[in-house]
Amino acid sequence: MILAKNYLSKYGILIALLVICIILSVATPYFFTVQNLVIVLRQVSVNGILAIGVTFVIIAGGIDLSLGSVVALTGVAAASFAHPGAYPLIVPLLMGLLTGVLAGVINGLTITLGKVAPFIVTLGMMTMTRGLALVWSDGRPVTNLSPAFNFIGGGDLLYIPVPILLFVLVIIVAYILLNYTTAGRYIYAVGGNEQAARASGIRVNAVKMFAYIICSGLAALAGIVLAARITTGQPNAGVAYELDAIAAVVIGGTSLLGGRGTVTGTVIGVLIIGVINNGLDLLNVSSYYQQIIKGVIIIGAVLIDRKNGK
Amino acid sequence: MNETYLLSVQHLSKSFPGVKALDDVHLNVEAGKVHAVMGENGAGKSTLMKILIGMIEPDSGNIYFKGERVAFHSVHDAIKAGFSMIHQELLPFPDLTVAENILMGREPVVFPGWINRKKLNMASLHLISRLGVSIKVNRKMKTLSVAETQMVEIAKAISNNAEVIIMDEPTSAISQKEVDILFGIIKDLTARGIAVIYISHKMDEVLQIADTVTVMRDGKWIATQPASGLNKEALINMIVGRPLDNIFDKKSVPPGEVLLSVKALSGDYFSDISFEVHAGEILGIAGLMGAGRTEIMRAIFGLDKIRSGFIYIKGKPVRIKSPGQAMDLGIGFISEDRKETGLVLSSTVRNNITLGALSICSNNRFIDKKKEAKIADEQIRKFNIKTPGRNQVVNYLSGGNQQKVVLAKVLLRNPEVIIFDEPTRGIDIGAKAEIYKMMTALAAAGKAIIMISSELPEVLGMSDRILVVREGKISKELKAEEATQELIMEYAMV
Structure with missing residues (x-):
């Protein structure tokens, strides 16, 4: 019994994911096919990349609400340089990524040196970057992108869609960063107890900067992938994406108070949201009801986690 | 039960993990008197006061108030019974007015849910002026000095019909002039029959204001004596006079650079x-x-x-x-x-x-x-x-x-x-x-x-x-x- 309880608290979320998968497999036979599972993975890859990024910030004790808007801005930034025959592929990629990194630098500096609460800073950044995306694109979608660029969102490598490969790559790098590097250890320490981290000689501001830059940088990657997939730099893209990302992180057992959380948890959180979206679509549940169900699951997951923690 | 005491604490004990904070402590407080409690940091004064004001509950022992046994399970209980505490770190609501702070939770109303602001201000003004000080009751709490904040807290205690007022290091952050005003108020309170439990490190003040002094050390009651028979040296002796535990294994080495x-x-x-x-x-x-x-x-x-x-x-x-x-x-x-x-x-x-x-x-x-x-x-x-x-x-x-x-x-x-x-x-x-x-x-x-x-x-x-x-x-x-x-x-x- 105790053993069972231990397993439940350790693997609770994974079990939840499996249970949901089993239910959906029974409810609709199409769910558990290679074809559909690949679709699920491709669908979650953008949210997944975002969720991994915000995991860094949340473990460090912060929050980032600007992700969705950064997705739009970086998508527009990359697309503007991705017209056929305009520049080599590396230029739009760098433009997108640098725009994201810049957003992260501004977030980080305002939070650390300006001492403004992360919620406020990134809320401001959210509307600012959305506005910038609209100004940059003149409020119109940036279309006519090169096939090489679109390949990032729609192409296959070794039969696997490129967005999935990128998502997996991000997972691996993030896992290594958080578990095997000093920077990762410092992120946990700063989120767990900023004062103690400072007293241990850790440069707390630098660690926070690092987390916000990683987060916005990954948002930029997600922005590029999304733009490439819809073959458009869409200034209105990514609205409320930050909330899905944060929800995935929370479902994955990361504490919003900081200091606690894992990449694996976030990945499972992302998959749970993805599988539910996909399953409910397959079952022809109206999108109105889908939102209600998703909300219940987010709160339910955290409730269960809280119970097990005690 | 001895009826001459307003408050009598007997055989009170309280342990925290790893520490015996209070060990069979006594405290007898008379109405209309200032009873000082002294002791080093960690002597158990705060734990005793926290029990009296209902913040924590004792492991064993009894508290008698007006001859009857009482047990407070919350600060609310203690206040209702007639206890008030002026904390060292005062805890007002900084963005509310003086009047709102004094009558917090007991605001006069026009009808339920609708505060009668006029009556609120009048009532609190009355309470403040009884202390012989003048503080505008519509000022925000955060604009007050520490001394003024204390006055407001005392007014609040009086408005609660407190019969025992505990003051924890009330003079730690106020000037000498303000101390004099405070002592005037304390004398006024005791003249009305209120008992004041006065916690302080400052010997001169204790000797000046207290009628009785209780000394605690390592969670134990050491002595209770009339202040009139005490001087600074006697107090220091009681406060620190414990045998040196021989757990120090100090060997001096010749100092280097x-x-x-x-x-x-x-x-x-x-x-x-x-x-x-x-x-x-x-x-x-x-x-x-x-x-x-x-x-x-x-x-x-x-x-x-x-x-x-x-x-x-x-x-x-x-x-x-x-x-x-x-x-x-x-x-x-x-x-x-x-x-x-x-x-x-x-x-x-x-x-x-x-x-x-x-x-x-x-x-x-x-x-x-x-x-x-x-x-x-x-x-x-x-x-x-x-x-x-x-x-x-x-x-x-x-x-x-x-x-x-x-x-x-x-x-x-x-x-x-x-x-x-x-x-x-x-x-x-x-x-x-x-x-x-x-x-x-x-x-x-x-x-x-x-x-x-x-x-x-x-x-x-x-x-x-x-x-x-x-x-x-x-x-x-x-x-x-x-x-x-x-x-x-x-x-x-x-």
């Missing part, structure tokens, strides 16, 4: 601090809580800002702007507050031990997990940390073992100058002895040790030299041979 010296150091809470500490020496820093001892050391370690002054390491002037720099210069800081600045409680023993020294177990910023585990295990053994393993979350360890984790962490960097801030607060006697042994060994190995402590036996038992800090300044330097508890208290007290 000066490892750290500071000249005319000033910061927000201290000024003009100069001292030096030698290799092989334990320098004790004594003084009351809030005297600025911790702040001086935090500034030296780069945790707080320095306004002016100089720091020298082995005679070389240095500028320390962050703890990282201080650690690189060979300074270690074992903080007073394990939970606030010592440990990441949500993290494991291993992660805490290596947090300040990850560079020695990593290559190019990649952590060598095997090496890290080995180092952590070595420290766990060396410091005798009782834990199921290196992956245990620190939060689940006892206070003494948590403190050893802090030691293991700080000493892993092999600092030459080690600052211990209240190294044995809240830990049991066994762990204390181990920590004293470690300090002695470190000094013998040529480290310079600075030890801040509020426990006088500890200061006397461990120090080669003692600095007494009072109100942000060094009030006296004492050699170990000449120092006594009485002498230290004399220079520590205001």
Whole structure:
């Protein structure tokens, strides 16, 4: 019994994911096919990349609400340089990524040196970057992108869609960063107890900067992938994406108070949201009801986690 | 039951994990009298008051109020029964007005839910003016001085029909003139039959205002005497007069070169601090809580800002702007507050031990997990940390073992100058002895040790030299041979 309880608290979320998968497999036979599972993975890859990024910030004790808007801005930034025959592929990629990194630098500096609460800073950044995306694109979608660029969102490598490969790559790098590097250890320490981290000689501001830059940088990657997939730099893209990302992180057992959380948890959180979206679509549940169900699951997951923690 | 006392506390005991905070304590308070409670930090005064005001419940013992046995399960209970407490750290609602604060929760209403603002202001004005002071009742609480805030709290207590008012260090942050006004109010309160329990470190004030004095020490009742028969010396004797526990295993070594010296150091809470500490020496820093001892050391370690002054390491002037720099210069800081600045409680023993020294177990910023585990295990053994393993979350360890984790962490960097801030607060006697042994060994190995402590036996038992800090300044330097508890208290007290 105790053993069972231990397993439940350790693997609770994974079990939840499996249970949901089993239910959906029974409810609709199409769910558990290679074809559909690949679709699920491709669908979650953008949210997944975002969720991994915000995991860094949340473990460090912060929050980032600007992700969705950064997705739009970086998508527009990359697309503007991705017209056929305009520049080599590396230029739009760098433009997108640098725009994201810049957003992260501004977030980080305002939070650390300006001492403004992360919620406020990134809320401001959210509307600012959305506005910038609209100004940059003149409020119109940036279309006519090169096939090489679109390949990032729609192409296959070794039969696997490129967005999935990128998502997996991000997972691996993030896992290594958080578990095997000093920077990762410092992120946990700063989120767990900023004062103690400072007293241990850790440069707390630098660690926070690092987390916000990683987060916005990954948002930029997600922005590029999304733009490439819809073959458009869409200034209105990514609205409320930050909330899905944060929800995935929370479902994955990361504490919003900081200091606690894992990449694996976030990945499972992302998959749970993805599988539910996909399953409910397959079952022809109206999108109105889908939102209600998703909300219940987010709160339910955290409730269960809280119970097990005690 | 003796009916002459308004309040009678009998055989009260309370334990916290690892500490017996109150041990069979008595307190008899008469109506219309000022009863002072004195004792060192950790003597149990606060625990006793917290029980009286219903913040915590005792393990055993009885409280009689007006001859009847009472037991408070909440502050609400205590206030309803006629108790009020003026806290040292006052807790008003800063953005509400004086009137709203005084009658919080008991606002006069036009009809339920609708506050009668006119009546509210009138009623509170009446209460304030009864104290003989004038404070505009529509002022926001945050615009008031500390003394004015106290007056408002007292007015609130009176409005609750309090019969026992507890004042915790009420004069710690107010001027002499304001103290006189406060004492006038206290006399007025007692004339109306209200009993005042007055907690203070300040002997002169206690002798001036109190009718009766109770002294506590180590959670025990020591004596209750009329104030008229007491003087400062007698009080000091009662407060500190405990036998020295012989757990200090101090062997002095001849002091070596000066490892750290500071000249005319000033910061927000201290000024003009100069001292030096030698290799092989334990320098004790004594003084009351809030005297600025911790702040001086935090500034030296780069945790707080320095306004002016100089720091020298082995005679070389240095500028320390962050703890990282201080650690690189060979300074270690074992903080007073394990939970606030010592440990990441949500993290494991291993992660805490290596947090300040990850560079020695990593290559190019990649952590060598095997090496890290080995180092952590070595420290766990060396410091005798009782834990199921290196992956245990620190939060689940006892206070003494948590403190050893802090030691293991700080000493892993092999600092030459080690600052211990209240190294044995809240830990049991066994762990204390181990920590004293470690300090002695470190000094013998040529480290310079600075030890801040509020426990006088500890200061006397461990120090080669003692600095007494009072109100942000060094009030006296004492050699170990000449120092006594009485002498230290004399220079520590205001």
